[in-house]
Amino acid sequence: MSAPYLQAAGLEVAFGGLRALRDCSFVVDQGRITCLVGPNGAGKTTIFNAITGFLKPQQGSVSFKGRILDGMKPQAIVHAGIARSFQNLRLFQDLTALDNVLVALPDMAGEEPLGALFRPLHAHRATGRRRVDALEILEHVGLVEKSREFVRNLSYGEQKLLTIARLLATGAELLLLDEPASGLSHGALEALMALLRRLQTEGKTLLVVEHNTRVVQKIADDVLFLHQGHLMARGTPEQIISDPALAEIYFGGAI
């Protein structure tokens, strides 16, 4: 049997006395939309940080397509094919939508000073080509008309789409989305769900932190239920939502 697509095994993360992840193990299958659910403080964002190298688990291991990612820097993990978004977006406010995407495109000529200074024409031409790529990505998420707008002038829904455009620009095949649907209006929510489905048909694998059960039911192929830093259940959205014990934890606020 071949190696799992993404595998987390026995992750332990503690912040002082707080154990954010305890013996957390799960597998994400290729080509599927997997939703990560659980009450607040269950460790969902911590899992993202551990997978993408933003924090180092005290124990446990993450592997991607059979390759161990432990100890790799965030930059290297993006090159390995995993990119993540942030709950608080972290867009570059003073750059345009287009520039936000351009920053994330890999292998950019003129991105170091010597290239910029001594091969300016080469850098300029290469930038022109990459601009076309970046506009295609913006088109894909429905923001091409806003390409010249500064981020601060975009609506919240547009900013959320831009974070996805920036993820796509990295070229990663596994996208980790941290609450992409929160705070969206009904129309924006529908557009977002359609986009996520479309990304799936184009071969991306998605791991999504989501609170909205309606969204989970609509987009998830698999659901991972996290509680107190531990994977408590795994199943289809129907299985998870119909389990009264999980509903009690999720909605009842039980410890």
Add this chain to the structure above:
Amino acid sequence: MDFLYSYIALAEIYVLLGLSTNLLVGIAGIFTVSQAAVFGVGAYIVAYCLMHDVMGFVPALLVAAAICVVLNVLVTLPSLRVSGDYFVVTSFGIQLLATAVFVNWTAGTGGANGLPGIPSPDVFGYQLESSHQLVLLTTVGSALGCLAFWLIMRAPFGRLLRAIREDELAVAAAGKGVLRAKVSAAALAGAFAGSAGGIYATFLSFVDPSSFDLDASILLLTMVVVGGARTLAGSVIGPFLLLALPQVLSLIDIPTSIAASARQLIYGVLLIAFMLFRPQGLAGEKL
């Protein structure tokens, strides 16, 4: 006319320094208050080389620039670990340390007395003696600096630096190397400041520690704030405007004993006023 020439030449040297400071503080967001120290090292190296006939002006300038590249990378390295406010304090310490060395290392720097009688620069066999020849040198130097700054700003490297200033974590999450870009920016700023120092030493034919102290570093910051952060125009306007101030003050009839402190006072007031009322400076963006 000599007076006008020397004003232009000095302002153009400060343009190079303004570009250096703007690159670090304005664009990359590395808030340094020690650029004058790097400027000083460049000046002392060129002064030493010319006074002791070690090499000609052009190679000496290249050596000074190269050493300042390394030096500026070293003094900026703490910014990769400590951010924001903490780095200002670190950088402040580096500036004080440099001043202490400039003042006390008498054998190398002449101590508080400085180094007088630095020979005029020679460029490819031509000795630049007259003031308009020197202005030509500073003009070519600052024009090259402006060209480099412009190329950086419009290249993907400039965009990456701006992104880093806004959010390092997001840049790392986009798969880009923050460390490498910051070190590159520091290296470039070092080359700018070192070359400015070398030109400054031969232009004045005299250097002493007072040109490279904390006041000078703060003057550089004031130039960037008043001129405007992150733009080429801002880096040019700031030095020309602030260096004109002493001349304007000399027109007003105040005793020379308080003229210097009056100048410092006005620089301080300008810095505060711009930060409060026009943070984008005359031709720039908000710092």
